[in-house]
Amino acid sequence: KRHSKTTVQVVVSMINSTFFQVGSSEQAREQVLFVKAENLSVSNLSEPVQLIFKHNKMENNGTCVFWKEDETVWSTEGCNTTKTEDEFICSCNHLSFFAVLVNPEVKVDEDHAEALSYITYIGSALSAFFAFISLFIYVGLHRRRSEKGLNIHMQLTGALLCLHLGFLSSSFWTFLLDDIKYSWVCEGLGLFLHWSLLATITWLALEGFHLYLLLIRVFNIYVRRYLLKLCLVGWGFPTLVAVICGPLGVYGRYTLEMRDSNNQTSEICWMNSGNPQTKLVTYITVAFLCLVVLYNSCMLLLVVFKMRELRRGRGDRESSDWKKDGATVLGLSCVLGLPWGLASFTYVTLAGIYLFTIFNSLQGLFIFLWSVALSSKSQSENNSSVRDPSTQKMMTTSVNN
Structure with missing residues (x-):
């Protein structure tokens, strides 16, 4: 053929x-x-x-x-x-x-998107509630013993409370009133949300810095007006950034594209999607968060290393002691903001998105559990000192360090 x-x-x-x-x-x-x-x-x-x-x-x-x-x-x-x-x-x-x-993102269908929204809002509301209670616990602890670490915990809890209140307010404002006449309110809520996020990240960094001083410079920790300087950094840096970004028109309505069959959108008072500076400010904020999480992760590893050295020096092998150390490490990981590091898993699997949403929406609850643990530890130490007055001096030194 x-x-x-x-x-x-x-x-x-x-x-x-x-x-x-x-x-x-x-x-x-x-x-x-x-x-x-x-x-x-x-x-x-x-x-x-x-x-x-x-x-x-x-x-x-x-x-x-x-x-x-x-x-x-x-x-x-x-x-x-x-x-x-x-x-x-x-x-x-x-x-x-x-x-x-x-770099295709993990698809989230309508059912998962709705479930994640419920988890976020409920978790954020619980975090705001428990963070508010934690403030009173820290105030009570601070009255019993004046310690720098407790004061830093109080500042972080206050920033976290502002963050969750700001998120809830920014989220629900677009549902309550969708009127361009009140756009300045949304701009103000976006500024407050960004400011509180930066304040939370900054105080997380200061928690890691204070932990560094406790572990590395144990015998040379005195800094004149230490808490005042920390407060100037913890609250001053976010305020400076917000003051600079505010006049640039960075804040306003931010549109989120819902990845569902109807291509719906959702809005939040955050950063103006149409502003060219928004992407730059977002990148800087994310980079700052990544640096803080990386630094605090190193501090947590240093804590684990110090604990192992102490256990080896004393020859402790009891399982109960290791359980206490494990609980301490978990508590510190939440105080240092390491759950924010789960954001990297949101680009890998749907399970990573759920883990990030759950852990970060419940930050206030974890801070509350940490405050309760500190309060219980303080109470048990006071009871021990009453039963054995000879240990009072040794315990006072330990608490101050």
């Missing part, structure tokens, strides 16, 4: 990816590669077409996709992805509009 040969013109062009955002929850690279053989529909090729997309080393994950015109979504059907150091190689058995989804 003779086989007839037909010449077909293949068109290849680059198209801006903004034309493919409608109905799609994922974000493609800036360019989309269009490959078409005249008006023919080419599919189920025996030898796949290879398309190469360049990328930088910062883009760790990527998936080759094509545009399904009938469903207006990106799809991976018929495409395989191979990643090298600087390229994404797409092997597809058909011709269409092709692109690479870089």
Whole structure:
């Protein structure tokens, strides 16, 4: 048999990816590669077409996709992805509009989105309630024994209370009153929320700094007007940032795109989505949080190392002592704000999103449990000193350190 040969013109062009955002929850690279053989529909090729997309080393994950015109979504059907150091190689058995989804986020359907919203609001309300109670507990402890660490805990709890109250107020304001005439209220709530977030992060850093002084500079810890200087940093730095960002128009309504079938949106008084400075301020805030979590993680590891040294020096091997140390480490991890580090898992699995939401919405509850533990420890130490007055001096030294 003779086989007839037909010449077909293949068109290849680059198209801006903004034309493919409608109905799609994922974000493609800036360019989309269009490959078409005249008006023919080419599919189920025996030898796949290879398309190469360049990328930088910062883009760790990527998936080759094509545009399904009938469903207006990106799809991976018929495409395989191979990643090298600087390229994404797409092997597809058909011709269409092709692109690479870089660092695709975990999809959250409507049911999970609603469940996460309930967890966030209920957890935040509980945190505000327990943080308020914790303030009274710390005040009572501070009256019984004047200790710098307790004062720092009080400041952190106050900042955390402001954070959760600010979040709840900013979230519900857009539901209560959707009127552009009161946009200044939303701007004020966004400023307060950002200020309280920065205050919380700053006091978390100061908790780690104070822990450093206790562990490293045990015999040289005196700093003149120590608490006053900490307060100037803890409350002054967030205030300075808010004063700078306020006149720039950074704060206002922030639109969150809900990743559901209806492409719904949700709004919160946070940072103005339309302001070009918003992205820069957000990046700086996230970078500051990451540095604080990293620093406090090192401090927690130092605490664990010191505990092991003490156990080895005294030869303690009782399981109850190790349980107490474990509880102490868990409590300190919450005081140092390490649950914020779970944010990195939100880009990996749906379970990571749930863990981050639960632990960070219940920060106030964890602070409350820590305050109750300190109060119980203080009470037991007082009872011990009453039964054995000879230990009073030794215990006073231990408490002050």
